[in-house]
Amino acid sequence: MKAPGSTTAVAGATGTSPSEGGERKSINPELWYGCAGPLVSLPPVGSLVVYFPQGHSEQVAATMQKDVDVQIPNYPNLPWKMICLLHNVTLHADPETDEVYAQMTLQPVNTNDKEAFLASDLSPKTNRLQTDFFCKTLTASDTSTHGGFSVPRRAAEKIFPPLDFSMQPPAQELQARDLHDNVWTFRHIYRGQPKRHLLTTGWSLFVSGKRLLAGDSVLFIRDEKQQLLLGIRRANRQPTNISSSVLSSDSMQIGILAAAAHAYANHSPFTVFYNPRASPSEFVIPLAKYNKAIYSHQITLGMRFRMMFETEESGT
Amino acid sequence: MKAPGSTTAVAGATGTSPSEGGERKSINPELWYGCAGPLVSLPPVGSLVVYFPQGHSEQVAATMQKDVDVQIPNYPNLPWKMICLLHNVTLHADPETDEVYAQMTLQPVNTNDKEAFLASDLSPKTNRLQTDFFCKTLTASDTSTHGGFSVPRRAAEKIFPPLDFSMQPPAQELQARDLHDNVWTFRHIYRGQPKRHLLTTGWSLFVSGKRLLAGDSVLFIRDEKQQLLLGIRRANRQPTNISSSVLSSDSMQIGILAAAAHAYANHSPFTVFYNPRASPSEFVIPLAKYNKAIYSHQITLGMRFRMMFETEESGT
DNA sequence: TCCTGTTGTCGGCCTTTCCGACAATTTGG
DNA sequence: CCAAATTGTCGGAAAGGCCGACAACAGGA
Numbered sequence: 118m119k120a121p122g123s124t125t126a127v128a129g130a131t132g133t134s135p136s137e138g139g140e141r142k143s144i145n146p147e148l149w150y151g152c153a154g155p156l157v158s159l160p161p162v163g164s165l166v167v168y169f170p171q172g173h174s175e176q177v178a179a180t181m182q183k184d185v186d187v188q189i190p191n192y193p194n195l196p197w198k199m200i201c202l203l204h205n206v207t208l209h210a211d212p213e214t215d216e217v218y219a220q221m222t223l224q225p226v227n228t229n230d231k232e233a234f235l236a237s238d239l240s241p242k243t244n245r246l247q248t249d250f251f252c253k254t255l256t257a258s259d260t261s262t263h264g265g266f267s268v269p270r271r272a273a274e275k276i277f278p279p280l281d282f283s284m285q286p287p288a289q290e291l292q293a294r295d296l297h298d299n300v301w302t303f304r305h306i307y308r309g310q311p312k313r314h315l316l317t318t319g320w321s322l323f324v325s326g327k328r329l330l331a332g333d334s335v336l337f338i339r340d341e342k343q344q345l346l347l348g349i350r351r352a353n354r355q356p357t358n359i360s361s362s363v364l365s366s367d368s369m370q371i372g373i374l375a376a377a378a379h380a381y382a383n384h385s386p387f388t389v390f391y392n393p394r395a396s397p398s399e400f401v402i403p404l405a406k407y408n409k410a411i412y413s414h415q416i417t418l419g420m421r422f423r424m425m426f427e428t429e430e431s432g433t
Numbered sequence: 434m435k436a437p438g439s440t441t442a443v444a445g446a447t448g449t450s451p452s453e454g455g456e457r458k459s460i461n462p463e464l465w466y467g468c469a470g471p472l473v474s475l476p477p478v479g480s481l482v483v484y485f486p487q488g489h490s491e492q493v494a495a496t497m498q499k500d501v502d503v504q505i506p507n508y509p510n511l512p513w514k515m516i517c518l519l520h521n522v523t524l525h526a527d528p529e530t531d532e533v534y535a536q537m538t539l540q541p542v543n544t545n546d547k548e549a550f551l552a553s554d555l556s557p558k559t560n561r562l563q564t565d566f567f568c569k570t571l572t573a574s575d576t577s578t579h580g581g582f583s584v585p586r587r588a589a590e591k592i593f594p595p596l597d598f599s600m601q602p603p604a605q606e607l608q609a610r611d612l613h614d615n616v617w618t619f620r621h622i623y624r625g626q627p628k629r630h631l632l633t634t635g636w637s638l639f640v641s642g643k644r645l646l647a648g649d650s651v652l653f654i655r656d657e658k659q660q661l662l663l664g665i666r667r668a669n670r671q672p673t674n675i676s677s678s679v680l681s682s683d684s685m686q687i688g689i690l691a692a693a694a695h696a697y698a699n700h701s702p703f704t705v706f707y708n709p710r711a712s713p714s715e716f717v718i719p720l721a722k723y724n725k726a727i728y729s730h731q732i733t734l735g736m737r738f739r740m741m742f743e744t745e746e747s748g749t
Numbered sequence: 750t751c752c753t754g755t756t757g758t759c760g761g762c763c764t765t766t767c768c769g770a771c772a773a774t775t776t777g778g
Numbered sequence: 779c780c781a782a783a784t785t786g787t788c789g790g791a792a793a794g795g796c797c798g799a800c801a802a803c804a805g806g807a
Contacts, residue, residue, distance in 0.1 A: 258757055262794060267756060310798055313756065317796065574786055578765065583785060625769055629785065633767065750807100757802075765794065775784070 144208040144217075145346060147248055148296055151336045152210070152217045152348040157393040159219055160203050165404040168199045168223055170377040172400030173389060195378040199225050200404060204386060210296040215327065215349055217296070217393065221401060224386040250338040251276055252350070257331045260324055265317040266335075268305075273314035276339050280307055291316070293337065293347035301326075301347055323347075350394070460524040460533075461662060463564055464612055467652045468526070468533045468664040473709040475535055476519050481720040484515045484539055486693040488716030489705060511694040515541050516720060520702060526612040531643065531665055533612070533709065537717060540702040566654040567592050568666070573647045576640055581633040582651075584621075589630035592655050596623055607632070609653065609663035617642075617663055666710070 150157065160166045201223035210217050251272035253259075259266050268277075280287035288306040295301065304318040329335070332352035340346055373389075380387035391401060466473065476482045517539035526533050567588035569575075575582050584593075596603035604622040611617065620634035645651070648668035656662055689705075696703035707717060 256757060258759090261758095263759085264795070264797095270755065306796095308797075309756095310800090311755070315796095321795075572786060574788090577787090579788085580766075580768095580786095586784065622767095624767095625785095626771090627784070631767095637766075752807085753805090755802100755804080757800105759799085759801100761797085761799105763794105763796080765792100767792075768790085770788085770790100771786105772788100773784105773786070776782085778779100778781085 144210055144296055145294075145340075146208060147338055147340060148336075148346045148348050149208045149210070149217050151250055151252070151338055151346070152215065152296065152350055153393040154350060159206055159221075159391075160401065160403045162203055162206055164203055165226070166201050166203050166223065167402045167404055167407045168201050168225075168377070168389070169197065169400045169402075170195055170199070170374055171197060173377070174373050176392065176400060195374060195381060199223075199377065199381055201225050201401075203401075212297060214351075215296055216351075219391045219393070221389050221391060222386050223380070223389060223401070225381050225384050227384070248338055248340055249276055250336060252334050252336045254334045254352075255329060255331050260329055260331045260333075262321055265315050265320045266303075268314035268316060270314060272337070273305075276337050276345070277305060277314075278343075280305070282307075291345060293345035295347050353394075460526055460612055461610075461656075462524060463654055463656060464652075464662045464664050465524045465526070465533050467566055467568070467654055467662070468531065468612065468666055469709040470666060475522055475537075475707075476717065476719040478519055478522055480519055481542070482517050482519050482539065483718045483720055483723045484517050484541075484693070484705070485513065485716045485718075486511055486515070486690055487513060489693070490689050492708065492716060511690060511697060515539075515693065515697055517541050517717075519717075528613060530667075531612055532667075535707045535709070537705050537707060538702050539696070539705060539717070541697050541700050543700070564654055564656055565592055566652060568650050568652045570650045570668075571645060571647050576645055576647045576649075578637055581631045581636045582619075584630035584632060586630060588653070589621075592653050592661070593621060593630075594659075596621070598623075607661060609661035611663050669710075 203221060204224055205220075205222040207220045208217070209220060251269065253269055253272065256267070258264055277291060278289065280289055286306055286308040288304060288308075291303045291305045293301050293303070301323050302319045303316040303323070306315050306317055307313070308315065323329075327349055329349060330352070334350040334352075336348040336350065338346040338348070376387050379385070389401065519537060520540055521536075521538040523536045524533070525536060567585065569585055569588065572583070574580055593607060594605065596605055602622055602624040604620060604624075607619045607621045609617050609619070617639050618635050619632040619639070622631050622633055623629070624631065639645075643665055645665060646668070650666040650668075652664040652666065654662040654664070692703050695701070705717065
């Protein structure tokens, strides 16, 4: 996990690229959610949430590829869960890796206020506008330098602009924007025997620019303005150990717990970074969802709260 | 000449590219001056300058590849020169062509004020900080798709980061920013028999992206932060006739003269665009420089003011 | 099970790009 | 004016990348 705006985007080993000092434009939420995957939803701003310091700490440990260390001191006054008001959410993407993450500002509220505690109804179902999209896991052929990208037939016909079939073969130029608003250009052609949709020219630059490997996924979205958006989801590979470059895993976990304890004692706002793809455990949950789970399953102290498992593949 | 921020940069036929709505960051002055060439200097903001409406009109005519038309009406109250206060200067570069130009805000001052007229001393020699750079005119081999870019030996050793000569062959990745802050990446290798410095991978993308031809020049600057900057100077080719796309040559010249006449009559500020490479005639001159020329040569009414000719090749 | 539609991989071939050879040119005595 | 250093151009070779062939696979009858 990195602080936002920490680096300069350099896309492509050989191509041109913009140099963004941080993120000058706001991230497109549709594309962010697409890259985050179908399991991820963020609580609405202004709602009450439950924050689990332990789960947060675990996510960092997972990112750092390290188990929770026994040397972490105890914070006797830190509860295992904290009811908080969600003040603010901003979406981000690492300019180097396209990894998506969110920054949330939380403020602990008084748990004795039973009214607020129980008043929160079912979250207004954060309506993730379901625009048209498709997601394909890349094959060896897709990522090899030998050829282009084989587009699933139904996906191409649903998402891409229609081809002019009077041409032989039918072909067009596609442009798509990624999370950083970079434009990628591809030749889209319908050819071969049997006929199929392919992306040829421009594809290899995208693969090398994003450093994609077989097993990673690409995501095309057609937004309400008929613009194409383009994102990636990397396969779960070994997380890179970035502790040496910034802070040790131990220090980060101590920092998380200490920050939570301080905020809890003072009812003061604090900030967390949530990396949806780093770990399946969520550590910020809508209060309504939590209450619902409580009444149906009886969560006991110290139990870990996990999302139900759903398959990650999506996009028909 | 175009208005600033008129287009979206899309560099390279196939690569990634930023989408800049106008210029979000200010242009790097060192690089701007490098691209403008050694003859160009801009008067300092706040100084007094002499503005030549006729010279301005001629520059536009040269840009439009058209002689001054006889149908231009006379402006009897428009003097052949106007003493002005230079309020503001902003540097620009066309996002499509990298053509550099400057926007200046001028305000006519009372010529009767002899004091101001004579008080202006020698301009404080706009100290164009002489950082390290080199400029090479591209050969047929440099621009053909057959190979890469042959880097003059001394230039490479002066400007580029030193190679690790324990490698065989010594090579590294170079990154350089252009006027729009796009990053270009090149493989820099020292090889061949006899040994020479070459830019290989990435070079052809730059050539096609900037649409460079043999005879055009490239410019590498190493700034004070050891960052590489990269610019181009196009050979003087036939100017493109852009009159049809915006305004006729006649209309533009009438507009220039009318605007100058109006500003002169009202002592009100007006704006001019100065394109240093479009024409050798300057139409905004520091007053001090003008006075100096006056006393040595006796300029007569209607005479054209031209810079002394210097060779354009530079960079040792 | 079989049929049909879809798509992953491959050989063939052309283009692009990397390499050192060599000669043309420049520089410095 | 000659010798050494530099660098422009080229043939050969390797890699990139477009093409349809074909077979593997998936889904429905």
